[in-house]
Amino acid sequence: MRVFKFGGASVKDAAGVKNLTEIVRQQVNKDILIVVSAMGKTTNALELVISDYLNNSADLKRDLEVVRTYHQTIISELFEDKTHSVYTQFERDYKALLEFLEINTSGDYDFVYDQIIGFGELFSTRIVSAFLEASGLDNTWLDVRQYIKTNASYRRAAVDWQVTKRLVTPLSVNGHILVTQGFLGSNANGFTTTLGREGSDYSAAILAGCLQAESVTIWKDVPGVLNADPRYFEGAQLLNALSYNEAIELAFYGASVIHPKTLQPLQNNTIPLYVKSFLNPEQEGTKIAADLKMEPEVPCFILKQNQILISLSTLDFSYIVEENISDIFKILHLFKMKVDLIQNSAISFSVCIDDMYNNIEDVIQHLSVKFKVEYIKNVTLFTVRHYTADAISSVEQGKSILLKQRNQHTLQIVTK
Numbered sequence: 001m002r003v004f005k006f007g008g009a010s011v012k013d014a015a016g017v018k019n020l021t022e023i024v025r026q027q028v029n030k031d032i033l034i035v036v037s038a039m040g041k042t043t044n045a046l047e048l049v050i051s052d053y054l055n056n057s058a059d060l061k062r063d064l065e066v067v068r069t070y071h072q073t074i075i076s077e078l079f080e081d082k083t084h085s086v087y088t089q090f091e092r093d094y095k096a097l098l099e100f101l102e103i104n105t106s107g108d109y110d111f112v113y114d115q116i117i118g119f120g121e122l123f124s125t126r127i128v129s130a131f132l133e134a135s136g137l138d139n140t141w142l143d144v145r146q147y148i149k150t151n152a153s154y155r156r157a158a159v160d161w162q163v164t165k166r167l168v169t170p171l172s173v174n175g176h177i178l179v180t181q182g183f184l185g186s187n188a189n190g191f192t193t194t195l196g197r198e199g200s201d202y203s204a205a206i207l208a209g210c211l212q213a214e215s216v217t218i219w220k221d222v223p224g225v226l227n228a229d230p231r232y233f234e235g236a237q238l239l240n241a242l243s244y245n246e247a248i249e250l251a252f253y254g255a256s257v258i259h260p261k262t263l264q265p266l267q268n269n270t271i272p273l274y275v276k277s278f279l280n281p282e283q284e285g286t287k288i289a290a291d292l293k294m295e296p297e298v299p300c301f302i303l304k305q306n307q308i309l310i311s312l313s314t315l316d317f318s319y320i321v322e323e324n325i326s327d328i329f330k331i332l333h334l335f336k337m338k339v340d341l342i343q344n345s346a347i348s349f350s351v352c353i354d355d356m357y358n359n360i361e362d363v364i365q366h367l368s369v370k371f372k373v374e375y376i377k378n379v380t381l382f383t384v385r386h387y388t389a390d391a392i393s394s395v396e397q398g399k400s401i402l403l404k405q406r407n408q409h410t411l412q413i414v415t416k
């Protein structure tokens, strides 16, 4: 069995769903598990719905309507037959969303978030599955929440591998197309959980690992993994081959083409990962596997925006030692900060962090009890893997550099 993952961009409109269908049709071996994200920017649109709902905003109706109309338009462009069951299926799912809003009494943001956000993937997979079927590609729609089991950490759930493996393994004997959701899981109480934003790549890897799949292909709007994000760097080059370790490093530093958690289940099971273009499916793309040498060997550029640079020193100018560092990390961990760079000297300690869950004010408050805290919001972190003198000067040019750090393979620069 192979696992294909189609992200939001690949199914952002009716043409995208048709394109996905053609890609699947071209496959000689149809023993494929297809993992699909929410369509286009639906997850962002549902985040608005969630904040309207929890803030009792008058915009709730309008923002819900945006989500509904968007899906209805795609459905009506795909299915001429207005009596097709996909129409009633969508209305049923949409009604379930309204019902949740009606009956929910919890004010727990993370819990409510996961119960609402998951509808994006439920809508998209119903539509994709129905369209494949209508196009002569028999398939079975699966509710991934019955397979991927997690703990109850809403919005950042951790997989319960033992239970997940037991539930997923029987799917491997299926022998035909399966369609399911990325991003979602469920906890022991049956509530929807999510694996973190952009987590559908990871879903594909979890399922592939449990199935001992032959390969995973993630279909993207780029030709494969490039040596830089083409949105920000001109002349980005395709990397034909990468080792798992190199791909992990790139994803870890923020190359957002692959979710950082994706590689581990694949590496553990030696399952190759292909990153291919859904616009040019016949092209080879990038192959990631064990022991592959990076090809071509070029510097790789990674940019992370909206970072916060925090600099700390002790209130009495004493040294920053193990005990202080441990206090700092306890606080960063408590507020779920993602630390992207650390630099310390005798009396100061700097971290560049990603405030994924909007907790920075709390962090600063807690740190200020023991430290003198200075921070700059909205800084950019550049990482260059396999740097050369030319590569360094190209990123440094014209920027005011707040912090710089390098080791054998990696150079990092924080700029404003």
Ligand code: ADP
Binding pocket: 006, 007, 008, 009, 010, 037, 198, 219, 220, 221, 222, 224, 225, 226, 227, 228, 229, 230, 231, 254, 255, 256, 257, 258
């Ligand atoms: P999905 O549709 O699966 O959610 P994403 O939008 O998350 O896909 O990922 C694809 C995007 O990742 C590309 O459009 C590109 O802008 C960005 N990207 C960032 N870094 C890289 C890189 N090194 N190589 C290719 N694409 C990259």
Ligand code: ASP
Binding pocket: 007, 008, 037, 038, 043, 044, 120, 182, 183, 196, 197, 198, 199, 200, 201
């Ligand atoms: N739909 C989710 C998101 O936008 C998951 C994903 O697309 O990977 O974050």
Ligand code: MG
Binding pocket: 007, 008, 198
């Ligand atoms: Mg995405």
